[in-house]
Amino acid sequence: MRSRLSFGIALVCLLALSIGFGLSRRTVPHVMDVVTLGPPILDPSEVVAFVCPIHPDYTSSSAGACPRDGMTLVRANPYDPRDYELRLDVTPSVPRVGQPTSLRFRIFHPGTGEEVTELITVHDQPYHLFLISQDMEHFEHLHPTQSPDRSWSIDVTLPRPGYYKLLSDFVPNGGSAQFLAHPLVTAGYEGDLIDDGARLSPSPDATLTSGDLTATVSTDPATFLSGLYAHLTFTLRDADTGRLVTDLQPYLGSFGHILIMSEDLVDYVHSHPLDPARSDEETGPVALMLPMGVDRSTLRGGPEVTFEGRMPKPGLYRAWSQFRRDDQIHTFSYTFSVEGSG
Numbered sequence: 001m002r003s004r005l006s007f008g009i010a011l012v013c014l015l016a017l018s019i020g021f022g023l024s025r026r027t028v029p030h031v032m033d034v035v036t037l038g039p040p041i042l043d044p045s046e047v048v049a050f051v052c053p054i055h056p057d058y059t060s061s062s063a064g065a066c067p068r069d070g071m072t073l074v075r076a077n078p079y080d081p082r083d084y085e086l087r088l089d090v091t092p093s094v095p096r097v098g099q100p101t102s103l104r105f106r107i108f109h110p111g112t113g114e115e116v117t118e119l120i121t122v123h124d125q126p127y128h129l130f131l132i133s134q135d136m137e138h139f140e141h142l143h144p145t146q147s148p149d150r151s152w153s154i155d156v157t158l159p160r161p162g163y164y165k166l167l168s169d170f171v172p173n174g175g176s177a178q179f180l181a182h183p184l185v186t187a188g189y190e191g192d193l194i195d196d197g198a199r200l201s202p203s204p205d206a207t208l209t210s211g212d213l214t215a216t217v218s219t220d221p222a223t224f225l226s227g228l229y230a231h232l233t234f235t236l237r238d239a240d241t242g243r244l245v246t247d248l249q250p251y252l253g254s255f256g257h258i259l260i261m262s263e264d265l266v267d268y269v270h271s272h273p274l275d276p277a278r279s280d281e282e283t284g285p286v287a288l289m290l291p292m293g294v295d296r297s298t299l300r301g302g303p304e305v306t307f308e309g310r311m312p313k314p315g316l317y318r319a320w321s322q323f324r325r326d327d328q329i330h331t332f333s334y335t336f337s338v339e340g341s342g
Contacts, residue, residue, distance in 0.1 A: 123254065129141075198318075248325055256272065
């Protein structure tokens with residue numbers, strides 16, 4: 001689980017998920033293969049330690065595995081609060097609605113100025129990219145791939161004129177988790193950024209449908225308070241038969257995924273399921289990672305997914321939860337309110 005708040009410090013605004021899944025045996029922790037990575041790019045003026053890529057608040061003075069998720073600790077500057085420089089080239093320079101636009105990203109170390117060409121694979125992907133419209137009505141979760149020149153690129157097609165925000169989420173080899181924003185404005189957009197901003201209201205219906213999948217959302221407590229943990233539980237059913245779903249397919253190394261974003265597009269949480277069998281008060285929330293060396297096509301999950309989140313401030317938040325079933329990605333959009341705890 002990773003989160004990055006607006007003041008640029010890699011603190012943990014944790015969102016943990018728990019999921020009941022139909023495995024016939026207990027899931028073993030995922031151990032990340034870091035042998036193929038080259039030497040990390042480190043700033044000698046910053047503290048060097050071993051850190052968990054998924055739980056950046058877990059650090060150690062020696063190599064080993066993270067007790068929360070089993071991932072191999074990586075050598076890095078985990079306490080460096082600086083953002084990396086992310087250069088974006090857009091072709092064509094002004095995107096046109098309905099036509100492919102090529103995005104090319106290059107990453108540079110904030111201290112040494114070196115180009116960073118190696119990213120840590122987290123949840124099966126080295127680069128997570130979120131494309132969100134200013135009004136928060138359009139959402140895409142994408143994964144740029146590395147080109148021969150070591151840059152990261154992907155093509156997108158924007159559905160309508162307007163202002164969009166690109167949110168890049170990655171862990172550079174040697175650095176702390178990054179969440180970097182870039183604007184993207186289409187040709188023909190004559191609106192006002194303030195007037196066209198999100199005007200969210202809590203979702204009026206607790207039952208959501210995406211394709212052949214229906215989710216019923218319940219909350220505990222009924223009113224969320226900033227700075228305190230709360231729960232969102234999704235109960236998944238087949239949209240046609242109403243039967244509970246136990247055939248979720250693996251998606252990004254687990255059985256679900258969520259991004260929660262504040263209405264002002266500043267604070268976020270990007271997270272994946274928790275393994276409740278291995279989570280306790282001592283270790284904290286443990287990420288559910290699918291076992292290595294097995295045929296993932298045989299693994300299935302469901303029907304309940306519970307999100308345990310702590311929102312940093314009062315206001316409205318939109319959550320995009322994603323699940324894979326019958327080789328289709330189902331995205332549910334749910335908006336909820338958080339009140340002040342003071």
